[in-house]
Amino acid sequence: MSDDKNRATAAAILPLVGGAANVTSVAHCMTRLRLGLKDRSLVRDEALKALPAVLGVVEDDTYQIVLGPGVVARVTPEFTALADAERAAHPAPEPAPATPPPGAAAAPTAGELADRGAALKARQKARNATPVKLFLRRIANIFVPLIPALIGCGIIAGLNGLLTNFGVLPAIVPALAAIAAGFLSLIAVFVGHNTAKEFGGTPILGGAVAAIIVYAGVAQVTAFGQHLSPGQGGVLGALGAALLAVRIEKWCRRHVPEALDVLVTPTVTVLVAGLVTLFGLMFLAGEVSTAIGSCANWLLAHGGAAAGFLLGGLFLPLVMLGLHQALIPIHTTLIEQQGYTVLLPVLAMAGAGQVGAALAVYARLPRNRSIRTTIKSALPAGFLGVGEPLIYGVSLPLGRPFVTACVGGAFGGGFVGLFNQLGTAAGATAIGPSGWALFPLLKGNHPLGATLLVYALGLITGYVTGFLATYFFGFAKPALRDLNTADASAPAPTRQKHQPTTA
Structure with missing residues (x-):
């Protein structure tokens, strides 16, 4: 069925x-x-x-x-x-x-919101077509295909932790540990493969160069006066190694005679990129990775409430600008180092603020059946962390509710950040889900119950603050009057339930 x-x-x-x-x-x-x-x-x-x-x-x-x-x-x-x-x-x-189907005319207010959302999205797309943002989008394309495996392994790791803590089924614990850790131990290879594919190289050559990073034998190599460690540099090293491999491969394709290409190009690509990786990239990427982890931990440990407030409040605008894609390698690096990323639960509070704002719009516009129908259909997805229908269909076209949604996200992020500052870190073992869908992936430095409680209270803070901010400050009086009467007498057609979410 x-x-x-x-x-x-x-x-x-x-x-x-x-x-x-x-x-x-x-x-x-x-x-x-x-x-x-x-x-x-x-x-x-x-x-x-x-x-x-x-x-x-x-x-x-x-x-x-x-x-x-x-x-x-x-x-x-x-x-x-x-x-x-x-x-x-x-x-x-x-x-x-x-041609549109018969009877596809929108109810006035929701139709106007759809047009506004479309115009905003079109303008944002034009702004995002800058070299930096296009590059970040390509970086995201490298990591997005890895998310299902990260989620699956993350949930298995969480289950294994529960079994270990409660002493249940001890015979299966090592097996679950191997299943959960296997992918992460080789994630550099997948990053190298996807990087070469995204930037126009041969994917298997990118994976071959990146595999050097996780090979146990690198412990015998000395660079910068010290022995390398398997996995040193992690995904950042794999990303750099594969990018270098693509550049070398393309150079070889242009200069190596066709008769020798099949032998020379892959050999030169793997050899040169491999040597640079071993005697330069692994050490440098390792230093950068360590700095990222130390910085994230220091930021939330010493300025958790303020840092969480800023991160939670600014995440929706970062998504609008396409700059959130730069965080994907950072999340992955933190998961590699610590087993979880402390940033994702903070950023997930932006979605909570969005849900709270949508509930307030629903309450403030009791006569606008088309907008209320849209919100009802989009809220279940919003609770599970899928925010596009609410963002582009409701809050962003309305203007002020988008700002008040950010306020809700800020307070939710500040709450989670505060507890991190007090010593209770809430992290996620994988990237991708947010909202309620993040619960199975939560992990921290305390028993799971404490981590779940901090995250749940953070969501509630985001919901409530987003609701209150939008209810009391989300509408100017003239706009509230117009929106609350525009289609009060019009039936809400079923086709309109997803109308405001526009491309």
Whole structure:
């Protein structure tokens, strides 16, 4: 039955994005189906957002359809299979016309919010097309495919910790420890592989160079007056080594005769990049990694409340600017060093502030049925850490509620940071989930119960503060009056439940 539902979702999406002939690439991350499209104008946005399974759409370097955790991993293969079958049956299909379905007119207020959200997203996309932000996006593309394994291994590590603490099933504890730690012990190889793939090199050569970092034999190598340690430099070293390998490989492709390319290019790439990695990158990346871990720990240990307040309050704007992608290697480095990242639970409070703000908008606009319908449909995803429908559909287009949502995130982050400063660190063993979905991945320097309690109280602080700030300061009186009467008499059509989340 579940497969039928996922297949039906894929079948409903495919014609609305212009059919298989309009799809050039298919991929997915934690929550989104990411499509490369030939002609953006063939997408029927309103009909797509009206599908029950679709939580929203976001347009970035690819067209991204938000389906939610778990669902997207099941819909993607069904979508790919249907697209392949359609291409096989119709080698040269006529593209679907880009006309909206009958009766697709939006209710006034939600429609205006959708337009505002679309305009804001378009302007933000243009601002994000800078070299630095495009580079950060490519860095994110390296790490995003690793997130499912990080989550799975993180949850297994948490389960293993519970069994160890309670002395239950001691025979299985070593097995679970091996399963949980295996991926992390080799994560540098996967980072090297993905880096070479993202930057136009041969993926296996990037992985081969990065594998040097985790090889036990590096302990026999001396660099900068000391023996290297297996894993020294971690993911940052692997990233640098693979980038260097790509540069060397491309140089070889240009200068090595074709007859010798198959022998010379891979040999020179691995040899030169490997030597530089051993006698330079591993040591330097190790120093940087150590500094990152020390800095994060010092920041929250000495200025936890203030640091948490700033981080929680600024995270939503960082997401808007695309700068949050720079944090992915930092999270991964902290997980490598300590087993968890202390930054993610603090940053997750931004989502709590967003949920609280949405609840306040719902309470303040009792007559605006279209906005209330949108909020009701988007809130479950918001509680699980999927914030795009609420951000681009409600708070950001309204203006002030976005600011008050940030206030909620700031107070939630400050709460978690304060307890870190007092000695109770709350961390996450993997990146990706937030909100309630982060609970299975929590870990800290105290028993799990204390960590869960700190995070839960932080969420409550974010919810309550975001609600109160938005309820009392989220609307100017004229705007509140207009929004509360604009479509009071209009029925809230079911197709509109995801309307405001726009690309």
